[in-house]
């Protein structure tokens with residue numbers, strides 16, 4: 241399964257493997273926010289981050305040579 245990144249409205253990000261169509265995507269932030277209470281999660285609404293592939297421009301630095 242591909243790995244997807246999720247971001248909640250509080251700015252937390254986390255990665256989870258999921259289906260391509262997002263049918264099993266989480267809707268709540270799974271980041272733990274309280275060190276003293278390991279069961280407490282952020283629980284804010286999350287959205288899937290579509291990661292753009294890094295672009296490579298061949299020859300972009302050729303002027304340096």
Ligand SMILES: [Zn+2]
Nearest residue numbers: 248252269282
């Ligand atoms: Zn969060």
